[in-house]
């Protein structure tokens with residue numbers, strides 16, 4: 487056995503899931519900042535606080551279409567005793583020249599227009615006759631808007647205000663703030679480049695699916711799955727296509743990692759004779775951080791660092807098990823947060839919700855189990871949504887991966903979570919699917 491490479495001889499570490507995650511995230515800092523146009527910043531993480539370049543709104547302005555007036559002139563105005571004011575001009579949003587409103591006067595004004603000097607409120611047009619009476623005069627039949635409907639200048643932001651902290655993931659809401667503050671281009675963390683290397687003589691990419699149809703091969707499911715998962719996490723995937731089971735071909739694939747921030751390999755993580763991946767890595771100087779985690783599926787995963795082709799800082803390498811469900815679960819639990827962390831996200835993990843087990847969720851002693859589950863709406867009077875298995879637990883099968891909205895966790899040392907008991911669920915989708923919103927319209 488002494489001639490076998492170190493990685494193969496290496497005793498399994500059997501780390502706990504939490505420790506494995508800490509080891510993976512602890513070795514790397516977020517990638518440096520780059521400037522991207524605001525229109526391309528969706529999903530990226532802000533690398534520094536965004537500072538407002540202007541005061542907003544720039545001026546005191548009207549919240550209503552109506553008449554800018556002096557409150558004192560409205561005293562006692564009513565349906566039976568309207569006040570009549572002289573209309574001296576119009577203030578439009580964007581108007582530069584504004585008339586001064588004196589006693590007994592009003593200025594027609596549009597929503598967003600600057601409040602003319604002299605006025606201290608805007609009476610909405612519904613409280614007036616809209617100048618339908620005496621030419622050049624408006625009748626106001628309510629004092630209800632006296633001193634109201636003025637939005638003060640600077641209410642939204644002052645120049646120099648920090649409008650968004652570093653670390654937020656830019657979505658449509660943050661895009662609104664950044665656009666308002668004039669932050670374009672936006673400083674965001676560089677998106678990680680992730681090289682995905684699958685391997686095995688039995689694998690075919692989709693362009694050779696005829697071999698699968700003819701029963702000679704199986705589809706390379708993991709490459710497109712991982713490419714999608716990397717993209718969903720905010721990374722840039724590059725798929726090499728399946729490597730053949732020979733060292734030279736594998737090295738040809740790995741050579742493409744020159745500019746990568748992370749390499750994800752799939753398969754060859756376990757004990758098989760053809761597990762050439764480990765041997766090749768070992769010969770090429772892989773420094774193994776750990777191999778095997780106390781989890782199911784996915785226990786034979788490994789994490790380490792490869793010397794970078796062409797020199798430079800070592801390349802982090804996540805080696806995932808080949809069974810598609812194992813590759814899926816391990817990427818969601820370890821790869822997703824690593825890509826998020828490299829992208830600058832201070833909270834890189836998938837969120838966890840509480841749910842109720844809709845059926846028994848079994849386990850194996852000493853391993854943390856992650857069951858792929860669908861999430862059903864909560865039953866009446868139950869605050870928790872219910873989870874059910876998304877399909878057969880076999881990790882070589884793909885059919886549960888589509889419907890799985892979460893991973894129900896049966897922690898180490900627990901034989902099973904029984905039907906009706908509470909269970910924690912790692913959310914894989916934005917929507918837990920618990921409830922369609924009920925807005926309780928009154929009529």
Ligand SMILES: Nc1nc2c(c(=O)[nH]1)N[C@H]1C(S)=C(S)[C@@H](COP(=O)(O)OP(=O)(O)OC[C@H]3O[C@@H](n4cnc5c(N)ncnc54)[C@H](O)[C@@H]3O)O[C@H]1N2
Pocket residue numbers: 684685686688689704705706707708709752753754755756757758761783784785786806807808809810812881882
């Ligand atoms: N003696 C032992 N055998 C196995 C153990 C063990 O501890 N001792 N662990 C099992 C577990 S758990 C898993 S998970 C798998 C891990 O397998 P490998 O990572 O070594 O992967 P392969 O042997 O290359 O492939 C396994 C399986 O997955 C298919 N595969 C591989 N790549 C892809 C891909 N890109 N797309 C679709 N399917 C893929 C491959 O054809 C095999 O069927 O090991 C167990 N065995």
Ligand code: MOO
Pocket residue numbers: 781782783784785786807809812881882
């Ligand atoms: O645990 Mo392996 O990851 O079943 O297939």
